[in-house]
Structures are given as structure tokens and as C-alpha cells.
Amino acid sequence: MSKPTPLREVHESLGATLTDFAGWLMPLRYGSESAEHNAVRQAAGLFDLSHMGEIFVTGPQAGQALDHALVGHLSVLEPGRARYTMICAPDGGVLDDLIVYRLPGGEYMVVANASNYLKVAEELTARSAGFDAEVDDRSEAYALVAVQGPRAAEILATLTDADLAGLKYYAGLPGTVAGVDAFIARTGYTGEDGFELFVAAERAVPLWEALTKAGEPHGLRPAGLSARDTLRLEAGMPLYGNELNAGLTPFDAGLGRVVKFGKPGDFVGRAALAALKDVPPRRRLTGLVARGRRVPRHGYPVVLSVDGTVVGEITSGAPSQSLGKPIAIAYVDTEVSGGLAVDIRGSHEPVDLVDLPFYRRCM
């Protein structure tokens, strides 16, 4: 039985198609997912992301504990800033990708994927054992609502006195939004400007309703997981379980920059990652654009057009609204530079290699 978010009744009243996602009952779409996708690109979208995990790490050695548990250097993170990082297994495999926020009081909030947060909380607890730090999984107590799109700042500004103009990308500050206490972060997963609002679960409904009302004249629409997935795919952002998994290291995924070997002390996975750092990976993550209209999807083989030799595998694929063609992310053998097709249920459909991301917003 999937867990409902605090906004379940709101989604139902909006006629959402609900789906199980990582154990949560989530809105897949409210109407047309393409219209939701386009609203985020052109105006704004409102997302319920309450399935994400919020794990707090507090105490005098919270930063050192995270330096040991994660591959990033979190003890130097300034209060009010956020960082993209990963938690790895001792063998260097990625257990989850995370955004870590340092709150103004100095404590840390680790935001983990819905599919992984129980495991992440467990690992953080175990890895903090030798440190004067407390790990507290508050995922059920928090709701997360995101406003994303070029009009997001304008919409949010009508509901808060917080200094949004002074809030940089990957930064956050506490504030009140429509009378609801929130941690306001300028982060997102859509390739657009936008905000993620962390609030007490019981305040999610009034916050959602206020944002809906304030956003209406600006073209804001509620947007489901389907649009979220196509938006992040166009923006070339990895999704755990697709582009990342425990069998891959950050280097395999082309994200080796998140591993901070220069930080003091040992960290889980250091030895394994140090040994793998300079080994050229067999495959690299790349973008593919289909020439035809059939959609390459997760798990489909990438083959050489000339003889059908398998040279890669699709990790994510979808029709792209912004390009008007199907797009995909795939792991492809590093020596291959073209002449590719995707085996779509037995038929080899030609694709072109392109650099990620597929879509970059106009600044």
C-alpha cells in the first residue's frame, strides 16, 4: 500500500492520475503532461515532492560526520548554501545522489531520493557513530512543494517578504510564505529557475492553495511526476535508478567532480574511488536524439547501425517537447562516435549522439 502525501486530497480534487512511486502515492499528471511540461518552460509549474526524504544532521561535529559519510566536503559549506553530492558504498558504488543544505543555525538537511531515504538515513546513522552528531529522519514530518519556471520568482514574491532577489541558485533561507513557515531554497530539477519550499506536513495544503491562487494570473499549473521526468531529462539531470545505481561510481556517471579527495580525513569509499579515478571508463553517459518518432526507453540496447553490435544501453528516454523529437540518455562505449541506432522492440531506429543537456534555459 503506497503512502499518501499530505496533498493527496488536493491531487484527487484536481483530477490527478495517481501512481505508486517508490512506495508513495504520487500525482503522475493532472491532465495533459505535455501541457504541464510546457507550463514549466514558459510560465510556472507547481509540484508536490513530499516523497523526497529530509534527514537532519545536527551537533558540533555534524559537518565532520558528513565529510566522512559522503563524498563531498560539507564541513566547509556556508550556512544558507546547498550542494549536490553523493553517498557511496565502500566499493565506490553510488547509494544515492543528494542535495545537502546547511541551515542558518549551522545544522544540515540532507535531501535524499524517495526510493533511497530509509537506506540513506540508516547509513548516515551508522557512519556518524564516532562523531558528536545526531541523525534524525524527519521525512514524514515535512512536505516539499516546488514552484518552477521563469515566472516562479514573480509568483513567490507575492506571498513572502523573504529576499528572493538576493537568494542565489543553490542557496536557501527561512521565511514565511502565505503565512506558512518554510525553508525557501532556490533549487530544482527542471532546468528552470525555481524554488523548493520545505514546510511542516500539516501546512502543505494551505501553502499549495495560496501558490495556486497567486500563480493563476501567471499561468502556473500543477505538474506531475511525468512532466518532472521529461523536464529533468531535457535538462540532462541524472535520476537515481536510471543514470545512477550502486553498480556505478560517480566517475562512471561523469560526475567525478563531486568526489572531494582534498578534504581532510577518510571517507567511505575513498580508497576504492581513488583507485578508480584515473581508470578510463568503458562507457560514458551521453545524449541521443532520435531521427524517427519512436521513443527509446530505459533498458533498450544501443546498437551500431551497420551490424547491430550492442554498444550501449538507454537509461532514460522520452518524447521531448522542447526539441519536438524523442530524446534519451544512454551509457555508450567511449570509442563509438556515431552510426548508432536504438533497438526499439526489435526494430533498429537511427539516433544521433549529442552533448548533454538537451535544453538550457535562456538566462
Added chain:
Amino acid sequence: MSSIPEELSYTKEHEWIAGLDDGPVVTVGITAYAAESLGDVVFVQLPEAGSTLQPGEAVGEVESTKSVSDIYAPIGGEVVEINEFVVDDPSLVNSDPYGEGWLFRIRVSGDPEDLLTPEEYTTLTTTDS
């Protein structure tokens, strides 16, 4: 939930057939229920005109943002026409599934099997959702 037209026959695979009592050629499409479940349809692959279909055979595909579904032949016969408009603009399946979103026409040979009345199809779609 959209209404289910009274004058059509239905299959368990969420397809509709029109014109069964009117002559040898019937029209086939997918139901509004199926279109809503799929989400925005982005690609439709139809059987070739002139091909002969066996009842129950997978003869094409409907692809949406998130999924792919097979199209089955609801009845045996020869494909006499396919809807080129829906091939060019697959969103017709969402906007008008019982009208402009029709898929193909078959010259029927043999009897249909296991077709559902509108009442039976209503029951199917209100109990399995």
C-alpha cells in the same frame, strides 16, 4: 470519466469497433478510457493497408510519454484503410478517440469473438480502475 458511446462494440483491450451491423467494413479505435490511461499519445504505428489480420493479433502500437501499448486486431479481416491523420497527429487519439482519432478500417472475414456491449465495457472500466 468520459461517456461510452452506445452505438459501438468494445474489447477487453480497450478498443472500439463501429459499424458491425452495417456491412462488411468496420472502423477500429481505442477508447477514451485507454487514451486517458496512456496520457499524451506521441506515436501511433498502424497495420499496413492491404494486410490481413488474425483476430487477437498485435498489429500496431500506441506510444505515449510514459508507455507503449500494443494495438490488437479485434476481429479478423483485411485492412482497407488506415487513418493517415492520426499517424501525422497522434494527439487526435486523446482529443477525439471516438471520432477523428479512429485508427483503421477492416473488411471483416469471420465472426468477432468476445466483444463487449457498452454496458459490459462500462462495468470493466469502473471495476478495474
